[in-house]
Amino acid sequence: MPEFTARTGNAHMPHRTLVGRRCCYGLATREGDQVPGQSLELVAPSAAVVNVELAELPRVTSVAAHVRFASGAYGRGFQIGPRGYHEFACTYMVAANPVDRLLVHGREVVVSESLDKHTSVATLIGDYHELMTVFGGPAPRRERLVELFATLEIADQVRGMVVRPRRETLLGTMSEHIALFAEGLGSLSIPGPAHAASLQPRHQGARTMFGEVWRSPLPGVTSAAQLTDYTYTLGFPSAMAEVVFADADDAVTDADKLAWLEQINISWTVG
Numbered sequence: 469m470p471e472f473t474a475r476t477g478n479a480h481m482p483h484r485t486l487v488g489r490r491c492c493y494g495l496a497t498r499e500g501d502q503v504p505g506q507s508l509e510l511v512a513p514s515a516a517v518v519n520v521e522l523a524e525l526p527r528v529t530s531v532a533a534h535v536r537f538a539s540g541a542y543g544r545g546f547q548i549g550p551r552g553y554h555e556f557a558c559t560y561m562v563a564a565n566p567v568d569r570l571l572v573h574g575r576e577v578v579v580s581e582s583l584d585k586h587t588s589v590a591t592l593i594g595d596y597h598e599l600m601t602v603f604g605g606p607a608p609r610r611e612r613l614v615e616l617f618a619t620l621e622i623a624d625q626v627r628g629m630v631v632r633p634r635r636e637t638l639l640g641t642m643s644e645h646i647a648l649f650a651e652g653l654g655s656l657s658i659p660g661p662a663h664a665a666s667l668q669p670r671h672q673g674a675r676t677m678f679g680e681v682w683r684s685p686l687p688g689v690t691s692a693a694q695l696t697d698y699t700y701t702l703g704f705p706s707a708m709a710e711v712v713f714a715d716a717d718d719a720v721t722d723a724d725k726l727a728w729l730e731q732i733n734i735s736w737t738v739g
Contacts, residue, residue, distance in 0.1 A: 470525030473519035505731065513548065513644045514738075518658055519709070520648065521678075521733040528719070529651045535644040537633050543642065544616070546601045548629045553598040554578050554591035562587050567607050572617040581607045592617050594624030599631060623643055652720050653728060654713040661736045664708035679704040686712070695722050700729060707734040 506528060508520045513535035522528065533548040549556070558564040564580035564587065571577070572592065583587045588607040591600040599622065608616075619637045623630040628646075633639035644660040659667065673680030680703040685692040692698055700711040709732070713725050 484630055504733075508648070509567060509627060510646055511630060512646055513546075513629065513631045514641060514660060515623075515630045515632070516660065517627075517737040518543070519645060519735050519737070520656075520658070521731075522650075523728050523731045526650045526653050526728070528648050530649045531628075531646065532649075533628065533644065533646045535631055536642045537639040538642045539637070539639045542639075544601060546599055546631060548597050548599055548631065551593070554580070554589065554600055557591075557600060558589060562589070562672060564589055568610065570610055570613065572614050575617075575622070577617060579607050579613065587617065590616075594622065594629055595627040596624050596626050599629060641723060650728070652712060652714065653725060656732070657710045657712075658734060659708060661706065667710065668703055668707040669701065673701075674730070676702065676730050677730075681729065689694060695725055702729070702732060702734070704734050706736050709734055 505524050506520075506522045508521065508522070508528065508531075510518050510531060512518055513533055530550060532550075532553075534545065535548070536543060536545040538544075547553075558566075562582050564582045566578060567581045567588075569576060570577040570579075573665045576593045577590055578593065579588065579590045585606045586604070588603045588605065589600060590603070590607070590613050591598050599617075599620075601616070619634055619639070621630075621634055632641070638715050641660075641662075643663050646658045647665075648656040648658075650656070650689045671682075673682040675681075682701045682703075684701070685697055686699055689697045694715075695713045698713075698717040700713075702709040702711065711729055711732075721738040
């Protein structure tokens with residue numbers, strides 16, 4: 469199934485109000501000092517809670533999530549973003565125009581189709597977030613879309629949208645992750661606890677303030693020479709994460725990026 473990438477050049481995802489942030493929260497340094505920071509409490513699609521602590525700057529500007537359900541040979545992925553996510557995707561990720569609107573269990577679903585009919589997007593609009601899925605080819609029939617979204621239990625709240633398949637569908641959650649975007653710096657991707665172990669290298673990483681870090685060249689990079697050529701894998705007692713730095717903002721130095729990475733702390737609370 470086609471899925472949209474988070475790389476959007478100079479485009480900015482819709483802003484999400486991060487009420488879980490506690491401004492000027494103190495992050496303890498190795499020497500015991502306190503430095504201003506950001507503290508986010510976010511709800512994943514599975515309803516697990518992830519706590520993320522970051523340096524005060526740069527500020528997190530947007531949060532998105534991804535979840536994939538499967539049973540046997542069938543599988544489908546969904547992306548969760550702030551209100552305005554559908555319009556953003558149909559403007560910056562693929563040029564698509566609205567072709568239909570319908571209601572599923574009282575919630576509006578917006579359907580858009582690319583001009584060449586090679587891609588279509590269906591998005592359920594929640595109170596705080598939007599749940600989007602992508603199809604290859606023209607937009608599916610209404611009956612198929614109603615059936616698809618009706619198989620899901622959805623609970624939307626400010627901290628995140630919980631999305632789970634109904635028991636009778638026999639679908640299981642294959643993967644989930646949350647992505648944070650820091651303006652001018654890059655992205656932080658946090659896989660769910662059930663799938664985080666596969667990210668951890670077997671060898672010991674370099675120490676950070678709260679865990680370990682490993683780096684590896686990005687796919688397709690044959691001669692890594694700068695920070696943006698690498699993926700940085702972070703390990704914590706109950707979480708793993710990946711950082712990819714952006715190169716769009718020359719005002720952010722390599723030292724700034726590494727200092728930001730050094731102060732990241734992540735933990736999961738499941739059920």
